[in-house]
Amino acid sequence: MNTGLQLYNTLTRKKELFEPLNAPHVGMYVCGPTVYSDVHLGNCRTFISFDLIFRYLKYSGYKVRYVRNITDAGHLEGDRDEGDDKFAKRAKLEQLEPMEIVQKYTLGFHDVLRMFNTLPPSIEPTATGHIIEQIEMIKEIMNNGYAYEANGTIYFDVEKYSKTFNYTILTNRNLEDMLANTRELGGQDEKRGRLDFALWIKAKPETLMRWTSPWGEGFPGWHIECSAMSAKYLGAEFDIHGGGMDLAATHHTNEIAQSEACSHKQPAKYWMHTNMLTVNGTRMSKSAGNGFLPEQLFTGDHELLEKGFSPMTVKFFMLQAHYRSTLDFSNEALDASEKGFRRLMNALSLLDKLVPVESSDFEIDPIIDNCVKAMNDDFNSPVVIAELFEASRIINTIHDGKGKISSLELDKLKQLMQDFVYDIFGLKDEETSNLALNSVLDMVIDLRKTAKENKDYATSDKIRLGLQSMGIQLKDSKEGTTWNKA
Structure with a gap:
């Protein structure tokens, strides 16, 4: 088993010797896609990167449980629990049931990752399949005094949590500056604090995806699903939590807060984040x-x-x-x-x-x-x-x-x-992996060999030049003729 692996830990902002909690077993959780639209390249880079990490950990002798979630419920526009439910919005636009949207884009996500030859995770849980676990975690957070109800919606009390725990441990941001840069609460705002975020959201009459809870019908907030599912499959403490760097400031910060408020334990020992994509030097975005x-x-x-x-x-x-x-x-x-x-x-x-x-x-x-x-x-x-x-x-x-x-x-x-x-690396030869192409080329090379043996150099050259025009380069040697992509 490899014992010399150094990981850069976003939590401590330095490289550390990788020491799993329960060696040789490794628990790794990576935030998966929100399946209301096509997967974008930023997602692909994250999942290709963690596929590399997954593969190398296994190569190094570790037994890895790789959990990658599917977000298929809730997820309001923006990080402030505002706007429309993205799944309901897409379902209305395409005149489909929300779960048809989920199925369509989940299959598309898997198709893209298969094209990149990534390995499937050990477990791929969905938010809608773990509503009970999310409700139970919210109840525990409320019992511990770190969440409150306001008209059927449950909010996490960031300022109260911050009196005991370090809310900005992942990003090292200044809490006072964050409060100062957050807009003032309006008179109708249900939140007690400007940084508070929703754990459970009360359903509106037009809400399509809704579940029964102790606080009435509603749906889970975006952040609670990852805390609940990582705890279910990897325990309150596990080894690696990963995702894109855009998730660190809000989503992963709130995950840590929820998990600590529930179990009083820091969920992941190592936090890892992939960087962003740019196009000709400009950040890639719609x-x-x-x-x-x-x-x-x-x-x-x-x-x-x-x-x-x-x-x-x-x-x-x-x-x-x-x-x-x-x-x-x-x-x-x-x-x-x-x-x-x-x-x-x-x-x-x-x-x-x-x-x-x-x-x-x-x-x-x-x-x-x-x-x-x-x-x-x-x-x-x-x-x-x-x-x-x-x-x-x-x-x-x-x-x-x-x-x-x-x-x-x-x-x-x-x-x-x-x-x-x-x-x-999970690479494969897209040219030579085509067995039919290999067979055809072998046959053509044999025909050229026969032509040369019969001193039919015109046919031999015609075959060579024809293949060359198609991007196939022939190379003659004492051992015979080989080909490669020109």
Whole structure:
């Protein structure tokens, strides 16, 4: 089991040696999507990043319970419990039942993540499936004196909680400044304090999604669902809580408050957050007109895109940046990642064609050690990719007859690529994984071989040039003819 892993903990704002509460078991909770619309790229980056973390923890010998929720109830517009219920709003717009909206966008979310070849979580609970747990947690918070009822809605008392606990422990913000920068309460506002937030919201007559509670019919607030579900499946204390950095200031801050008010325990030992996406240096958002959906990125159907990029190219592009760094999308950057990904996949396609000898010009252990060291350093995927390119250079050198490798080192090289490219990064060759394409190319290469043997060089050249025009490069050697993406 890996004992050298260092994680950056948002809670303490520093790297710490990862020590699970119940080693070798790890509990990890990641805030999942709100399924009232299509998943956006910011979500995708978060889930690709935590898929990498999930995979590496398993590779390191930990038994991981990865919980990723689905928000399918409530979730009012904004962070102040104001506006319309997003699910009801979308249901009315599309003239569907709210749960039809949930089903439609949940399936779409899963389809996108399958295209990125991410592993499913261990458990994927939904807010609507855990209403009882949320109600029971709210009752316990009220019994402990940190919440109050106002006309059928339950609010969390932030100022009272702050007298005992540190409400801003995750962000290190100044509570007095937060109060000063929050608007004054109007005469009709039910909240006692300006920072108070809803745990349970009274249903209006037109509310579509509603449940019976001790306080009347209503629906849960956004924050309570994650506190209730993480506690149910991982306990009052667990190892890792993750999500996008935009969740830290409000959603995760309120999660910590709810959990401590209920159990008097800080829920997660390590808090991890992925950084935001930008497009040509500007933050990606719908309002800026520079936000695009994964499908648009794949097809190129967006005014900011010169062409489409495959899911593995996009995933490779994301892994080339550290999960805590800003990731800037541009056509130039995606083009470079496309070329780099093809170079890596082309090298991998040559691995099984390498013929070992007794002695070796290369040692693979230093590359393996560097990859492990980089991943242990807060999952530094860009450094690992640089090492994988070095391994690719070695493969190409041997294949070109300019170097030799022993059976032992070749086995290490194959295991390195299997572990880090496929098992940890979750990449796959979108070209050579197509068995039908492989079979057709093998047949065409055989036809060309026969033409050359019959000295029909015109046909041989026609096949070679035809494949080249389609982006397939043939390479002749003593061992035979191989192909790769040009």
